[in-house]
Amino acid sequence: MASPLAHPVHLRTAPARADQATVRRLNLSLLIGTLAGGGPRSRARLAEDTGLTKATVSSLVAELTELGLVTEGDAGEPHRGLGRPGRVLHLNADALRCVGVEVNIDFLAAVVLDLAGRVLARRRIGLSVVELGPARTMGRVAELVRELVDGLGADPTQVHSVVVSLPGLVEVSAGMLAFAPNLSWRDVDIAHTLSGRLGWPDVRVAVDNDANLGAIAEYAAGGEAGSPHLVYLAGEAGVGAGIIEAGQILRGASGFAGEVGHIPVGPAAAQCGCGRRGCWETGVGLAALLAAFPIDDEVRDPTVDLTARLEEVARRADRGDPRAETALADQGRWLGIGCALLANVLDPEVIVLGGHYPPLRRHLEGSMRAEMTARTLAGSCRVEFSRLGFDAASLGAAHAGIRALLDDPTQARPGAA
Amino acid sequence: MASPLAHPVHLRTAPARADQATVRRLNLSLLIGTLAGGGPRSRARLAEDTGLTKATVSSLVAELTELGLVTEGDAGEPHRGLGRPGRVLHLNADALRCVGVEVNIDFLAAVVLDLAGRVLARRRIGLSVVELGPARTMGRVAELVRELVDGLGADPTQVHSVVVSLPGLVEVSAGMLAFAPNLSWRDVDIAHTLSGRLGWPDVRVAVDNDANLGAIAEYAAGGEAGSPHLVYLAGEAGVGAGIIEAGQILRGASGFAGEVGHIPVGPAAAQCGCGRRGCWETGVGLAALLAAFPIDDEVRDPTVDLTARLEEVARRADRGDPRAETALADQGRWLGIGCALLANVLDPEVIVLGGHYPPLRRHLEGSMRAEMTARTLAGSCRVEFSRLGFDAASLGAAHAGIRALLDDPTQARPGAA
Numbered sequence: 078m079a080s081p082l083a084h085p086v087h088l089r090t091a092p093a094r095a096d097q098a099t100v101r102r103l104n105l106s107l108l109i110g111t112l113a114g115g116g117p118r119s120r121a122r123l124a125e126d127t128g129l130t131k132a133t134v135s136s137l138v139a140e141l142t143e144l145g146l147v148t149e150g151d152a153g154e155p156h157r158g159l160g161r162p163g164r165v166l167h168l169n170a171d172a173l174r175c176v177g178v179e180v181n182i183d184f185l186a187a188v189v190l191d192l193a194g195r196v197l198a199r200r201r202i203g204l205s206v207v208e209l210g211p212a213r214t215m216g217r218v219a220e221l222v223r224e225l226v227d228g229l230g231a232d233p234t235q236v237h238s239v240v241v242s243l244p245g246l247v248e249v250s251a252g253m254l255a256f257a258p259n260l261s262w263r264d265v266d267i268a269h270t271l272s273g274r275l276g277w278p279d280v281r282v283a284v285d286n287d288a289n290l291g292a293i294a295e296y297a298a299g300g301e302a303g304s305p306h307l308v309y310l311a312g313e314a315g316v317g318a319g320i321i322e323a324g325q326i327l328r329g330a331s332g333f334a335g336e337v338g339h340i341p342v343g344p345a346a347a348q349c350g351c352g353r354r355g356c357w358e359t360g361v362g363l364a365a366l367l368a369a370f371p372i373d374d375e376v377r378d379p380t381v382d383l384t385a386r387l388e389e390v391a392r393r394a395d396r397g398d399p400r401a402e403t404a405l406a407d408q409g410r411w412l413g414i415g416c417a418l419l420a421n422v423l424d425p426e427v428i429v430l431g432g433h434y435p436p437l438r439r440h441l442e443g444s445m446r447a448e449m450t451a452r453t454l455a456g457s458c459r460v461e462f463s464r465l466g467f468d469a470a471s472l473g474a475a476h477a478g479i480r481a482l483l484d485d486p487t488q489a490r491p492g493a494a
Numbered sequence: 495m496a497s498p499l500a501h502p503v504h505l506r507t508a509p510a511r512a513d514q515a516t517v518r519r520l521n522l523s524l525l526i527g528t529l530a531g532g533g534p535r536s537r538a539r540l541a542e543d544t545g546l547t548k549a550t551v552s553s554l555v556a557e558l559t560e561l562g563l564v565t566e567g568d569a570g571e572p573h574r575g576l577g578r579p580g581r582v583l584h585l586n587a588d589a590l591r592c593v594g595v596e597v598n599i600d601f602l603a604a605v606v607l608d609l610a611g612r613v614l615a616r617r618r619i620g621l622s623v624v625e626l627g628p629a630r631t632m633g634r635v636a637e638l639v640r641e642l643v644d645g646l647g648a649d650p651t652q653v654h655s656v657v658v659s660l661p662g663l664v665e666v667s668a669g670m671l672a673f674a675p676n677l678s679w680r681d682v683d684i685a686h687t688l689s690g691r692l693g694w695p696d697v698r699v700a701v702d703n704d705a706n707l708g709a710i711a712e713y714a715a716g717g718e719a720g721s722p723h724l725v726y727l728a729g730e731a732g733v734g735a736g737i738i739e740a741g742q743i744l745r746g747a748s749g750f751a752g753e754v755g756h757i758p759v760g761p762a763a764a765q766c767g768c769g770r771r772g773c774w775e776t777g778v779g780l781a782a783l784l785a786a787f788p789i790d791d792e793v794r795d796p797t798v799d800l801t802a803r804l805e806e807v808a809r810r811a812d813r814g815d816p817r818a819e820t821a822l823a824d825q826g827r828w829l830g831i832g833c834a835l836l837a838n839v840l841d842p843e844v845i846v847l848g849g850h851y852p853p854l855r856r857h858l859e860g861s862m863r864a865e866m867t868a869r870t871l872a873g874s875c876r877v878e879f880s881r882l883g884f885d886a887a888s889l890g891a892a893h894a895g896i897r898a899l900l901d902d903p904t905q906a907r908p909g910a911a
Contacts, residue, residue, distance in 0.1 A: 100517055255872070256872075306746055322744055322746070323744075327740075327744070328841070329723055329739070329873060330723035330842055330843035330875070331873035333872040334839065334840055336838040336839070336872055339838065340839065341759055341831060341835065342757075342758055342759065353869070418758065421753040421754065421756065421757055422753070422757065422839060422840075423751055424745070424748055424751040426747035451770075452758070452770070454750070454768075455663050455672070456747060457748060
């Protein structure tokens with residue numbers, strides 16, 4: 078009997094060569110990914126779970142052990158038979174540390190993770206990045222990274238990567254920031270500047286956009302972890318989307334995909350900072366929300382902690398303050414309109430709202446969900462609120478380093494950077 | 495010196511196992527893809543071009559020859575030295591045929607390709623699919639496929655695949671049409687119905703959405719062939735997008751990505767058939783364009799060939815007919831607004847406009863490009879007009895079969911379906 082093509086058609090630009098080195102790298106990645114994602118297990122179990130032969134598993138485990146990424150220990154439960162107790166393999170989470178840094182308008186945030194994604198250190202410092210400018214800011218970033226790593230008693234050779242999040246258009250493969258409107262930075266070579274400042278020869282330094290890294294944080298450690306079709310909406314200064322499609326960041330041809338802040342689905346008459354009218358940001362941005370309150374209102378005071386201000390706005394709406402109620406219902410409505418659009422174009426499993434949205438959840442949700450339901454054509458996209466708070470980008474940056482290492486465990490070899 | 499991560503971070507849901515069978519399949523695909531895309535060459539040259547050893551190439555070529563997909567012949571130019579003339583390997587384009595069928599509101603179109611993508615036969619028949627209903631329509635599809643294959647003197651065992659294009663929401667892996675609003679079809683098992691009608695046990699039958707298949711046609715055989723970040727906009731009855739991102743069709747979580755017809759970036763007051771107002775389709779759809787003319791105008795007569803009607807509209811605008819000029823300038827403007835939105839969200843290299851747009855090009859282009867330029871934030875997305883005419887979907891359907899075979903050449907083994 079004829080049967081449908083088992084899989085959707087896959088297109089390829091250039092077929093990839095599966096030579097022995099590539100195959101070995103893929104299988105090293107498969108084994109360490111299995112230990113990282115599924116927990117400790119014996120060689121025999123690893124062979125069973127991956128379909129590789131026991132001989133191949135033994136050879137690959139020897140290499141991973143030599144790289145320091147895998148260690149061997151007794152099984153948790155006592156061995157019931159005679160002979161040696163069962164030996165299990167673990168991911169050596171302490172082998173290397175991955176650092177994530179977020180550079181934003183008025184703060185730097187940094188986090189250090191072990192290879193299991195546990196937070197070893199975290200720091201946030203307030204400063205005016207715009208006033209400081211790129212050169213001195215990157216100096217402060219290097220200081221911050223150095224302090225955190227020193228504070229852990231770690232050596233630079235124990236650091237795998239430092240990944241920096243930036244609020245703007247990033248050229249990932251060049252390690253460059255192309256343009257960050259809210260910082261007024263243009264064409265800054267972030268990766269090489271920071272490499273030069275740190276002077277840590279084996280440490281990989283990379284850079285990405287805050288929305289992409291927020292998406293990676295959600296994918297790696299958020300409430301929707303592992304969802305292969307996920308959009309993360311970073312609301313705060315600007316509004317940007319990080320799109321994960323089929324388990325990969327959707328970057329587009331120039332690496333600038335996800336620039337949703339200025340798509341024309343906001344209030345038609347609203348003037349946007351970009352010079353156009355009707356941009357989505359004028360409906361769903363933080364500035365748009367706060368502009369509903371008088372200019373001398375404490376919720377607009379930038380010296381007050383943002384979470385505290387957002388909670389105050391939510392409390393006013395709880396009490397029935399009509400200004401707060403209307404502003405939040407409006408923002409929820411614009412959120413729903415734009416999220417439905419993203420659902421129709423991208424058909425994700427879930428859109429996760431980060432940045433300033435989570436503290437306002439109970440007042441955004443009603444009008445947002447009403448628009449989503451009315452406007453989503455097909456699929457079953459959910460909208461959820463992030464639980465990662467304002468640390469999503471730095472957390473995602475550190476996780477991006479872990480992912481790169483798990484994808485290619487030979488990166489753990491000193492001098493492989 | 496520290497260096498940036500060489501590649502953008504890749505995330506994966508589950509690591510893929512590279513066992514021997516997988517590796518062999520990938521390398522078979524690599525070799526045949528090299529011959530198909532780059533032309534005939536010797537074993538030695540294949541080894542050089544792919545990086546595989548000569549022994550591996552010889553063994554893989556033996557398998558491809560046994561599958562009938564590769565043949566050996568003399569080199570085109572005479573051998574200059576002594577000894578045997580150089581032998582080169584060719585893709586055996588005649589080994590199998592791939593059939594593509596488009597089912598649309600008032601016609602069926604079918605095309606038969608050889609494995610090099612050459613058109614061996616093509617047929618288009620007008621009929622009212624809505625009146626006929628799914629069962630009888632699929633009967634007509636089977637007849638049409640059978641006639642075309644018979645007409646080539648081909649045997650069903652020489653057919654690799656029949657892929658069917660449908661104007662609606664398609665569940666590719668199930669071979670099902672979920673919903674086609676313009677046909678009023680719901681939950682139709684296209685693949686198994688057609689398989690049953692054909693009764694060709696080794697032929698793969700599959701189904702996909704017309705916009706996705708149009709994108710595949712452009713990627714395989716259009717003016718922008720090979721562009722790995724490509725969006726195809728299928729304008730005609732409805733408006734839908736087929737999105738190719740990093741060389742793969744972007745399907746989303748439910749397979750319903752690219753549903754752009756009802757995103758809210760059309761004229762705010764316009765009532766859409768879906769019940770909402772302001773849908774993009776009301777600005778850029780064919781119906782919206784033709785509605786600018788009186789109801790008894792010949793350009794609205796569905797019994798007249800569509801291309802002839804579109805050319806008449808363009809001619810009127812050439813002559814300065816204000817009704818035609820305004821309608822086309824408006825449609826161009828809405829096209830530019832929506833294409834800029836897609837550029838900001840997806841950052842493709844190119845958006846290709848198919849369906850009813852190409853015959854109207856010279857009158858759409860000005861206002862369309864003005865909006866694109868004003869509204870695209872970053873990247874350098876171009877908008878081009880398709881040269882594939884109204885055959886894009888059936889052509890893409892046939893190419894989808896070729897791609898599936900080149901991805902897994904072992905599909906050529908009888909009984910492998």
